[in-house]
Amino acid sequence: MKVAVVVFPGSNCDADVAHAVEVTVGASVEMVWHASEFLPAGTDLVILPGGFSYGDYLRCGAMAARSSIMKDVKRFASSGGLVLGICNGFQILTEAKMLRGAFLPNRTLSFICRPCALRVERDDTPFTLRYKAGQVVRFPIAHHEGLYYLDKDELDAMEKRRQVVFRYATPAGEVTDEANPNGALNNIAGMVNEGGNVLGLIPHPERASEPVLGSVDGALMWQSISEWIKGGGAH
């Protein structure tokens, strides 16, 4: 599997996610500078990593969404290629209009960093084949703007289309307000586009991908993608 990790000025989980896909599924990773025009040939998966692109100084992800490389990322996605945005990467995806919605500051008005329980809503996306719907996984979160927002009508429509892939939940898998760390609408932690090939995810699977880090729940995501690619999902 060939993975392109886009590096924006201020990305800081780029090396982490590269490490995670290398050690879990032996992916070959290329770091792609934001000012590049094209993704490397033969790319199977594009990752927009977490961090503080452009310092989050305008709006989280707003400047990065207008980077030169994003044009090719959009082209790649529209031809069915897999794109995963994690944390700041998810914010970039919404700012680039590749996913609907927007992010507001956490309702605690503070940065939150801790492991978080999530319920897997779908196991039929390229990113979640190896999970089971209803399964509870633990990924760390680390963000200040994680409150996912969308107007009610659009939100309902999106729910109807089953675009939500991960929700904040209790360890027992109940989706409750107490289990929602940031106030995201409908406890949304991760969602796909209508085509199912672009996933935005606020929690960090790369921080839960090795036994030494205390959880390997994230490794299943890399294995899912790898399996999907091997199964001919690539183009």
Place this chain on the structure above:
Amino acid sequence: MNYRTLGLRDKEYDAIVEGLGREPNETELHLFSVMWSEHCSYKSTRRLLRLFPKEGKSVVQGPGENAGIVDVGDGWGAAFKVESHNHPSAVEPYQGAATGVGGIIRDILAMGARPTASMDGLFFGREGARSTRRLSDGIIRGVGDYGNCVGVPTVGGKTAYDPSYDENPLVNAFCLGLVRLDRVIKSSTAAPGQVAVLIGSPTGRDGIGGAAFASVELADETKSSRPQVQIGDPFAEKLLVECCLELVELGVVVSMQDMGAGGITSSASEVAAKSGVSVVIELDRVPLREEGMAPWEIALSESQERMLLIVQKKDIELVESVAAKWGLNCASIGATTPGDRFVLKYKGNVVTDVPASLLGGECPEISWPSLSPEDLNARQSFGAEQIKPSKGWEDAVVSLLSHPNWADKSWIYEQYDHMVQINTIVGPGSPVTLLRIKPNGRFLALVMESDPWKCHLDPFSGGAETVAKGLRALVVCGAVPLGMTDCLNFPSPEKPDQFWELEEAVRGMATACREMACPVVSGNVSLYNETSKSKILPTPLVCIVGLVDSLEDFLPSGRWKEGDRLFLVGSPGGSLAGSAYQCVFSGKPRGVPIPFDAQKEKAFLERAAKTAKGRVAESGRPLVGGGLALALAKEAIESGIGARVNLDAEAKPLSLLFGEGGPRAIYAVPPDKAAAFCRIWQGFPVNRIGKVGGSELSVDGFLKIPLEKLIQAWRRP
């Protein structure tokens, strides 16, 4: 301009005139006032700092550089240092703390190391006071916002509240970076014919005279000091880190300095002095962000997120292209030539021409008179053993657990990204932080310790105990200590009783370091932490770095298992002098802390190391604040299981349950390993005190507290 108004003393001025062979001009006077300030020169403490042992088999770089370095195996080193940012944080808590984090990251970067982990020592005034709320909110947000954005995890630290910090909060920032030992950058390697390059943010008026400001007591109306506080930009820092590391990787960095206190003057004159070359700086070439700056302002500006690099002429274009890639300013502002001059030019004129070794070398030391405090006897005399808990033992445990100093600190550290870079194996909230070293598969263990209350009662013992606490924690978890960095936070040294406390504390720390074979590789001194109304307790803070070869050698805490036998090693009781119990129930530290006993400490460390290596225990925790009672409570809370404990009824219950000091620890040992455990601890006091199990913590004859209640108290709803 009178030299006295710039803070220079008569003797110092005379030395400048003698060194120059003439009177300094105004620009030069400004430069000397900063470079010879307490903050930059350590003139009051240099004599004391020489007491610290600096040699050790793992030491690669000792004090004198931007950071110390220890060998962590397989060609890799850990560069680390702790530094204070107390004065700026008192005036502008958010920016003061943020730039403290930024500054120490650049110190690590200057060694060619990738900043890998930060820790913070925060000392606030009494909890609940409005000023404490304002200061602590700003400081915690400042640490978090900067560290989170720059992508260096905040993996541990220490937070304490005491009225002595009401007007003088302390912010001590620690950073550690990993560096390939064949790529270490030093400030002593510049040669004539090279170029001085300034990379990073443009220079403004912020932070001018910050070093001098940090070298006097805080004025009561501190708002007037705002211009002396720097403004941080973590995004610019992130770009600067990546840019400089890329240049190090390309092998084009001859020497590198961060621009902290004293700005261009400090960084350039230090390179010149240490490398034995002259440096000529053209101030017109410095990219500025405001107009009309005087030459001395440009030379001394402490604008953040800038680095000074010394590179070969042939590499200039490469350096410029890498800086451009990261969107950073890059200006060749000067050159190195043979000799020993530090020259500043502005608009074609020479505005400064002084010997580099005079400016960037060592200014005359000051020997302050030292006298033991008049009230020392009163401090030490109180019969602390007399205060019984008025509402019973259970209430005492709950009160201590819910006191802000000993309660759960997750409300702080969850605001910090403590996981980025995915090396954090055991994060904040544990006695020891454990990080993996990705390049060699080993692990770093980090601790931060301080004990201001015991230092107030007996600075020698308190200083030694501070070091010993750190070493015990490391060795109990299975780490081999490699080296230490320290931050000496004290009030003014100009009062004889306060200088005595400083001197005694350093003697105590140095004694413990020497006896326990822990070299000091870097450090920082922050004096004048006082106002006309209050002064801080003597607060030396240490960070010690240890190495664990494999995870199997690591003994965690908070891992009790049903049926484990509980052992207390070390003296059954401790002293209440300066203890958590005393602070909560009498409000004032009084009495004589347990004196440092090198033989006992060594005997403890030797056995603790064998315990971890022999894998005979499930969980281990040295006794610190709150003594045995809080150690048991925290182990129970973290393990999620209770225990039944039966203590020797002979000893005095207060010192038994809440006494502190000296080498003591509790271990949870599986029944089949108990005999092996006792063999290891032969020749040292060891007592079986109970058994793990159930959902309450009970100490026969004293208390019985449901686990739920302990957790509730500790979490402070």
